[in-house]
Amino acid sequence: xxxxxxxxxxxxxxxxxxxxxxxxxxxxxxxxxxxxxxxxxxxxxxxxxxxxxxxxxxxxxxxxxxxxxxxxxxxxxxxxxxxxxxxxxxxxxxxxxxxxxxxxxxxxxxxxxxxxxxxxxxxxxxxxxxxxxxxxxxxxxxxxxxxxxxxxxxxxxxxxxxxxxxxxxxxxxxxxxxxxxxxxxxxxxxxxxxxxxxxxxxxxxxxxxxxxxxxxxxxxxxxxxxxxxxxxxxxxxxxxxxxxxxxxxxxxxxxxxxxxxxxx
Numbered sequence: 001x002x003x004x005x006x007x008x009x010x011x012x013x014x015x016x017x018x019x020x021x022x023x024x025x026x027x028x029x030x031x032x033x034x035x036x037x038x039x040x041x042x043x044x045x046x047x048x049x050x051x052x053x054x055x056x057x058x059x060x061x062x063x064x065x066x067x068x069x070x071x072x073x074x075x076x077x078x079x080x081x082x083x084x085x086x087x088x089x090x091x092x093x094x095x096x097x098x099x100x101x102x103x104x105x106x107x108x109x110x111x112x113x114x115x116x117x118x119x120x121x122x123x124x125x126x127x128x129x130x131x132x133x134x135x136x137x138x139x140x141x142x143x144x145x146x147x148x149x150x151x152x153x154x155x156x157x158x159x160x161x162x163x164x165x166x167x168x169x170x171x172x173x174x175x176x177x178x179x180x181x182x183x184x185x186x187x188x189x190x191x192x193x194x195x196x197x198x199x200x201x202x203x204x205x206x207x208x209x210x211x212x213x214x215x216x217x218x219x220x221x222x223x224x225x226x227x228x229x230x231x232x233x234x235x236x237x238x239x240x241x242x243x244x245x246x247x248x249x250x251x252x253x254x255x256x257x258x259x260x261x262x263x264x
Contacts, residue, residue, distance in 0.1 A: 002026075002063030002064045002163065002166075002167065003026060003027055003063060004026065004027045004028070004029060004061065004062045004063050004064075005017075005018075005021045005026050005027070005028055005029070005062055005063070005064050005065075005066060005167070006028075006029040006030075006031065006058035006059060006061060006062030006064070006065045006066070007028070007029070007030050007031065007058070007065075007066050007068060008031050008032075008055045008058060008059065008065060008066070008067045008068070008069060008077065009031075009032060009033075009067060009068035009069035010030045010031065010032050010039055010042055010068070011068060012133040013068045013090055013128065013133050013136065014030070014066065014068035015030075015042055015133075016133045016136050016137050017066060017068070017128070017136070017171070018030055018042070018046055018050065019045075019046065019137070020136075020137070020140060020171040020172065021171060022046050022047060022049050022050060023171075024170045024171050024172075025049075026049070026170070027049050027050070028046060028049060028050040028051075029050070029051055029052070029053055029057075029058045029061055029062055030042055030043065030046075030050065030051075030052050030053075030058070031052065031053055031054055031055045031057070031058040032055075033055070033069070033073070033076070035054075036052035036053050036054065037052075039052035040052070055077070055078055055081075056078040056080075056081040057081075059078050059081035059082045059085060060081045062085075063086075064085075064086050064088065064163065064164070064167060065082060065085050065086065065087050065088065066087075066088040066090065066128070067087055067088065067089055067090060067091065067115075068090045068091075068128075069091065070091070070097065070098065071091040071092060071093045071094070071098045071111055072097070072098035072099045074091060074114070074115050074118060075118060077118070077119060079118065079119060079120070079121075079122075082119050082121075082122045083119075083120075083121035083122060084121060084122070084123070085122050085123065086122075086123045086125060086157075086160045086163055086164065087115075087119060087122045087123065087124050087125070088125050088127050088128065088164055088167075089111075089112050089115050089124050089125065089126050089127070089129070090127065090128040090129045091111060091112075091115065091129065092111065092129050092188060092189050093111040093188070093189075094189065101114070107185070107237050107238065110126075110181060110182060110183075110184045110185045110188070111184075111188070112124060112126040112154065112181045112184045113181045113182060113184075116156065116181055123155070123157040123159075123160035124155060124156075124157075124160075124181065125153055125154070125155040125157070125160050125161055125163075125164040126153060126154040126155065126178075126181060126184040126187070127151060127152070127153040127154075127164055127168065127175075128151065128168075129187060129188070130151070130152065130187040130188075130191075130193050130194045130195060131151065131195065131198050132195055132198070132199070134215065134216060134218075134220075135198040135199060135220040135221075138219060138220045139172070139173070139198060139220035139222070140171060140172025140173065141172055141173075141222075142172070143169060147222040148172070148173070148174055148222070148224070149173055149174065149198065149220070149222050149223040149224070149228075150173065150174040150175060150176050150223060150224060150225035150228040151168055151173050151174070151175055151176075151228075152175070152176050152177075152178045152186065152187045152193060152228060152232055153165060153168070153175050153176070153177060153178065154177070154178040154179055154180060154181055154183050154184040154186075154187075155180065155181060156180050156181050161177065174224075174225045175225075176225050176228045176229050176232065178232055185235070185237060186232045186235040187232070187235075190238065191231075191232075191235040192231040192232075192234045192235055193223075193228060193231040193232055193235070197221065197223045197227070197228070197231060198220050198221055198223055199218065199220070199221060200218050200219065200221050202214055202215075202218075
């Protein structure tokens with residue numbers, strides 16, 4: 001049974017997951033590309049069950065490692081420190097933000113397969129890449145709740161996938177199995193299960209400030225496991241996906257993994 005969760009990357013998704021993990025009774029280690037000192041406020045907010053350290057130290061200390069950095073930074077992950085570890089890959093490839101990757105643009109490989117190739121001895125599990133940080137925080141429900149939502153996961157390692165499913169259940173989510181990493185494109189940006197099913201449809205006619213307020217306060221829409229499976233099955237492979245909050249009104253400026261995008 002895992003007790004300690006490490007986060008490499010402590011932005012919106014990483015910080016949200018760290019809070020959910022502490023609330024679930026787990027010990028948390030946070031890290032980023034700068035230094036542990038820059039995470040003092042987050043650690044203070046998380047309380048006594050959290051600490052900050054370097055990425056390599058976090059990777060070697062924790063039972064489970066969650067990576068929440070922009071995709072283009074995956075080659076800066078500590079390969080040796082992550083060897084043998086279960087690594088939760090929350091990253092999405094956004095061509096507009098990340099360095100262009102032709103084989104991803106052509107749909108010849110998934111981003112998680114590239115991560116697994118790089119972290120050759122790690123046990124990579126794709127998860128937590130298809131829901132925004134606000135809904136991730138507010139959609140949590142206890143096991144058996146009728147309005148509990150499900151998140152998709154994929155991995156080449158069945159045992160690692162089971163551990164991640166256990167973790168997601170602990171923080172408030174059911175899971176559905178998409179298959180191996182080659183199948184993880186089914187939750188990539190632009191697929192039916194990406195963002196929209198957890199987010200209510202935005203009212204029309206809002207200005208930018210109203211849209212931002214709506215996005216931050218709109219309640220999560222429950223997505224039961226049966227419907228999540230249907231959405232995953234409906235996905236069509238279409239090469240590179242475009243990251244956007246398609247439920248938001250045109251002209252809304254959305255921040256996705258640290259970069260702003262205008263919804264057209």
